[in-house]
Amino acid sequence: MTTVAAKPATMAQALGRALRDAMAEDPTVHVMGEDVGTLGGVFRVTDGLAKEFGDDRCTDTPLAEAGILGTAVGMAMYGLRPVVEMQFDAFAYPAFEQLVSHVARMRNRTRGAMALPLTVRIPYGGGIGGVEHHSDSSEAYYMATPGLTVVTPATVADAYGLLRQSIASDDPVVFLEPKRLYWSKDSWNPEHPLDVDPIGTAVVRRAGTSATLITYGPSLPVCLEAAEAGRAEGWDLEVVDLRSLVPFDDATVAASVRRTGRAVVVHESGGFGGPGGEIAARVTERCFHHLEAPVLRVAGFDIPYPPPMLERHHLPGVDRVLDAVGRLQWDQ
């Protein structure tokens, strides 16, 4: 873990630099998507790539997500390493069939003869005042699809390091970018940008003894804030950042919960059928005799993502997290 704050940068800048460095290092890396070229992407993550590497390496495609991912599959079959940008979470659904029926299955279908080293970048989650179809948390769909690696950074350093690892991976990666953290800045050492833990490793972002908050992506800052606020209640909360939902780091999560004896899973995605149910089950299976209370979930409500003027009621916030912590049977 890098702790040197040599240069503060935004997550969007770190992602852009990761793409640039990957393209400079490996001529088979191709960036493609809607508006990624001349415009630099609607979030400006691909800014400057077309100018530096040309239109053939950073390509404005027709506006058709299944076509973008479908052609990327063919490019990967021929030995390229495509990095596809889906403009928003809810605009990625037309590509779902390609993702599920081909991207996720190709290695297995061909007995390992033809893996697809491609990365699908998807800005996801709410909290930016987006109108309908711009704020979905779609990670549960992807983590339910065997063959996909599902990664989501929550820090600037991870944004760079995990994206580089994803592009270098010989397996297809769904790389979920928490869009409300695009403009967040934190400590990042650009001298050693690759110095982050590998995909599949969860990290304890805050050590504590009272209970474990298990989270990822856009909810990490919420949990860290809740942990600070929880000190006033006398709680010393541990915060685990999953970093990848697939592979899932059972060991780190279970070790933390065994230490603290209590756990809350926090995410924006809906609770019913969401990642939290799977995580709570895994924790319970592994830590039952260490648990002082049932594993609780703080999730988005099971409703279509609300209009922007109401989204604050939907998103898990500090109060809702601390309320759940308060229900962890402290008196028994």
Next chain:
Amino acid sequence: MTVMEQQGAGHAARTAPPPAWQPSTDPAPLLPDAEPYRVLGTPAAAHTDPALLRRLHAEVVRGRRYNTQATALTKQGRLAVYPSSTGQEACQVAAALALGERDWLFPSYRDTLAAVARGLDPVEALTLLRGDWHTGYDPREHRIAPLCTPLATQLPHAVGLAHAARLKGDDVVALALVGDGGTSEGDFHEALNFAAVWSAPVVFLVQNNGFAISVPLAKQTAAPTLAHKAVGYGMPGRLVDGNDAVAVHEVLGEAVTRAREGGGPTLIEALTYRLDAHTNADDATRYRTDDEVEAWRAHDPVLLLERELTARGLIDEAGLKAVRDDAEARAADLRERMNQDPELEPMDLFADVYAERTSQLREQAAQLRAELDAEAEAEAQAADGAEGGRA
């Protein structure tokens, strides 16, 4: 200032909209011919190279026998299912012959014959349909993509591969096969659009056999022909008699050459007919008449070739028998090999989900291993018990 005043201030002469929406290409040259292109049975057939005629004939007869053999294997329980291409052999064979060594074929589930005609071992081609794995061959070794079951989803793969090859400077062409039903899918539209925008070296061959399982073409499209769809994407559309192996071979050859030379993609619609049902599990009498089937039998691709070869004195009874014997020998070999049980290794289920197994898959693999060991032990005990009983 009002709008009128603004116009008076210097824009009064501008009444027409800005000239942004002129067609960028003359659509006329992209249009398919009114009649499907034919060679066999026309005066042009006289100019067909005898060697090509013999080659196509031998391959189409082999293909027909392969189709009947594969269908028979479903009845013996040796194939889980077989979507037959009986009647469509001219398209299948021509697709294989149109491609060079380094070109790629993108087949659908009905196109195992095209893969076999390209040189793939039929046992490997039929792995998906036997059900011992999803793909029986290394796609890169044979330049044949996995047989694709979700309709039309292989088309954008072909476009992407062709595009990648061109970016690398390789003169590789991709040929993608699809049926008439597949042209209704969104991926058909997106693939053709990407191909034309990128001028990718790809050829789309639609085998229009008139039915998507049971649904006739009239319920599938209101286009004048499927080949006309090409015009909307800015690529040429060609219409060809799909049972005329010489015509399909020629039209495909021209499109492949055009793609290889940088001319971009072509959409070819081949009019053909599936003489068998959709699969062995289908009952075609529910949606089509015997008369219709008989009319197409009279236009059978094998018949058209044999008529031409015989009329020109290019083959005699002995020659025909030699071709049939060759096809029979191949079918016998296939039958014998398919009658052997495939080797199954249940632990392979976990082998290639990811490059490296996740801890969850390691746990699940251990569970299956334990179940298999317990099964084996129970079988061994049962065998011991049986021996003990006899003693």
